[in-house]
Amino acid sequence: MRYSAFGLIKEALSGHKGWRPQWRDAAPQAAYDYVIIGGGGHGLATAYYLAKEFGGARIAVLEKGWIGGGNVGRNTTIIRSNYLLDGNEPFYEFSLKLWENLEQDLNYNAMVSQRGILNLIHSDAQRDAARRRGNAMILNGSDAELLDADGVRAMYPFLNFDDARFPIKGGLLHRRGGTVRHDAVAWGYARGADLRGVDIIQNCEVTGLRIESGKVLGVETSRGYIGAGKVGVSVAGNSSRLMALADMRLPIESHVLQAFVSEGLKPFIPGVITYGAGHFYCSQSDKGGLVFGGDIDMYNSYAQRGNLPVVEDVVESGISLIPALGRARLLRSWGGIMDMSMDGSPFIDKTHIEGLYFNGGWCYGGFKATPAAGYCFAHLLKTDRPHETATAYRLDRFMSGHMIDEKGQGAQPNLH
Amino acid sequence: MIINHPLLGPRDAQEFTYLGDAGLMNRPYWLSETALQQFHDYLYLRKNPAGEHRELWFHEQGDRSWLVVTRNTTTHEILRVELARDVALANKAANTSQEPQQ
Numbered sequence: 001m002r003y004s005a006f007g008l009i010k011e012a013l014s015g016h017k018g019w020r021p022q023w024r025d026a027a028p029q030a031a032y033d034y035v036i037i038g039g040g041g042h043g044l045a046t047a048y049y050l051a052k053e054f055g056g057a058r059i060a061v062l063e064k065g066w067i068g069g070g071n072v073g074r075n076t077t078i079i080r081s082n083y084l085l086d087g088n089e090p091f092y093e094f095s096l097k098l099w100e101n102l103e104q105d106l107n108y109n110a111m112v113s114q115r116g117i118l119n120l121i122h123s124d125a126q127r128d129a130a131r132r133r134g135n136a137m138i139l140n141g142s143d144a145e146l147l148d149a150d151g152v153r154a155m156y157p158f159l160n161f162d163d164a165r166f167p168i169k170g171g172l173l174h175r176r177g178g179t180v181r182h183d184a185v186a187w188g189y190a191r192g193a194d195l196r197g198v199d200i201i202q203n204c205e206v207t208g209l210r211i212e213s214g215k216v217l218g219v220e221t222s223r224g225y226i227g228a229g230k231v232g233v234s235v236a237g238n239s240s241r242l243m244a245l246a247d248m249r250l251p252i253e254s255h256v257l258q259a260f261v262s263e264g265l266k267p268f269i270p271g272v273i274t275y276g277a278g279h280f281y282c283s284q285s286d287k288g289g290l291v292f293g294g295d296i297d298m299y300n301s302y303a304q305r306g307n308l309p310v311v312e313d314v315v316e317s318g319i320s321l322i323p324a325l326g327r328a329r330l331l332r333s334w335g336g337i338m339d340m341s342m343d344g345s346p347f348i349d350k351t352h353i354e355g356l357y358f359n360g361g362w363c364y365g366g367f368k369a370t371p372a373a374g375y376c377f378a379h380l381l382k383t384d385r386p387h388e389t390a391t392a393y394r395l396d397r398f399m400s401g402h403m404i405d406e407k408g409q410g411a412q413p414n415l416h
Numbered sequence: 417m418i419i420n421h422p423l424l425g426p427r428d429a430q431e432f433t434y435l436g437d438a439g440l441m442n443r444p445y446w447l448s449e450t451a452l453q454q455f456h457d458y459l460y461l462r463k464n465p466a467g468e469h470r471e472l473w474f475h476e477q478g479d480r481s482w483l484v485v486t487r488n489t490t491t492h493e494i495l496r497v498e499l500a501r502d503v504a505l506a507n508k509a510a511n512t513s514q515e516p517q518q
């Protein structure tokens with residue numbers, strides 16, 4: 001079924017009885033040419049582009065729970081192309097371009113909203129860094145504008161400009177950044193993949209990889225054995241557990257990141273504000289809730305829930321930036337498990353096992369990457385060569401010395 | 417989370433900073449034939465288990481001792497707390513025959 005304004009009016013007038021499920025609840029077949037493990041944004045996008053752009057044959061996405069129940073449904077929905085390093089920025093710019101055309105491509109309303117992202121600046125050193133980053137962004141075809149304090153004041157007069165510790169001196173504005181309705185991304189890709197014949201198999205946990213003489217033959221699942229020509233792993237926070245099934249250890253630690261949403265308020269934050277110095281960022285959803293977050297909980301976790309000290313910390317820094325926040329009630333908070341890598345950058349690579357491919361290490365920034373990660377992973381699965389924007393995302397880069405460390409933190413995943 | 421410090425008793429985890437897998441205490445031997453590979457694995461690769469995890473915590477706001485905490489990463493339950501010093505000495509006693517000291 002194609003969605004259109006006409007169809008919507010027709011359904012509205014006929015009691016909404018004509019809507020159909022957006023994808024089939026497929027049962028596993030004996031074998032596929034491509035098996036994608038993980039029905040998050042990345043896994044579904046991979047299947048979609050594999051089917052659409054690369055003429056993939058029989059494709060299945062295996063999801064242990066329900067699609068969209070992982071990080072794709074837990075994140076704070078920010079998309080942006082504002083990286084500094086050459087290994088990263090062309091990839092994220094490619095991703096933002098795919099976002100810009102996503103809804104037309106999928107015929108699905110994902111509420112892509114380029115409302116602008118403002119990174120606040122509090123010192124001369126931060127201004128220098130922002131200027132350099134902005135230039136790198138522009139060189140890679142993205143957009144950036146350096147604002148002074150008055151420029152920020154004109155956009156967000158209610159911020160705490162004269163804080164003693166972190167007075168606001170300006171900001172780096174990335175107008176094409178913004179937010180996207182995260183669930184709709186999972187659903188839109190699922191529908192698009194399903195329409196092209198992909199089997200989306202839910203409640204199907206991969207429990208083993210069948211590997212013989214260095215080649216993967218298929219996967220053991222809670223719904224039986226499924227043969228596979230090629231297996232693509234895209235399980236975000238569970239990457240280490242999954243790849244341990246192939247006796248691999250990864251340059252990844254799993255950490256929990258919490259997010260928060262307030263009660264619905266009248267619109268007053270039109271874009272996204274990030275406050276790096278205070279470890280806080282905030283936007284306002286179309287329903288009016290303030291959506292915000294801060295630091296990760298700092299220790300390894302698979303618990304999908306965080307602890308209270310970080311809640312306090314995030315709220316404190318939030319109120320120090322937006323004093324009005326103190327009047328709002330917190331509605332919900334939740335956590336998601338992220339695959340924090342050793343340099344803060346991701347992997348889209350083959351493994352040493354023939355037919356086994358890995359996409360992961362996305363830390364807390366993989367939502368914005370969803371379209372390009374899917375596209376590039378599909379490219380790799382199909383052609384065995386990396387896509388031109390993803391050549392740096394190799395698993396062996398720590399051995400060869402080609403780390404992509406945006407922050408220069410070193411091999412300490414919780415600091416990236 | 418409350419960490420039961422072997423010397424100071426129960427302390428709030430907020431007094432500590434976290435480093436990571438306790439395997440970081442076992443530096444490879446730098447003159448080994450395979451030192452490059454060993455240091456790569458030591459520095460960058462992690463087991464990152466879901467379940468019991470032995471990890472290093474530093475009592476920064478307290479007595480500044482390093483602890484080895486055994487914690488369940490799926491429930492946050494803390495199962496055992498040892499002084500890293502004791503663990504290191506026990507490791508050393510077990511390994512002395514294997515690798516020459518610097």
Ligand SMILES: Cc1cc2nc3c(=O)[nH]c(=O)nc-3n(C[C@H](O)[C@H](O)[C@H](O)COP(=O)(O)OP(=O)(O)OC[C@H]3O[C@@H](n4cnc5c(N)ncnc54)[C@H](O)[C@@H]3O)c2cc1C
Pocket residue numbers: 037038039040041042043062063064065066067068069070071072073074075076077078079204205206207234235236237238242257258259293334335336337338362363364365366367368369
């Ligand atoms: C609180 C929070 C805020 C965030 N904010 C942002 C943001 O603002 N912008 C941004 O760009 N990024 C953000 N991120 C990061 C982003 O959400 C992730 O990097 C991204 O969603 C990961 O890719 P995914 O969608 O494929 O993951 P997921 O949706 O987690 O998909 C992985 C799937 O694999 C499945 N799986 C795991 N193990 C198995 C198995 N054995 N068998 C079968 N299936 C399995 C899981 O059930 C899951 O559905 C945030 C993350 C969190 C937690």
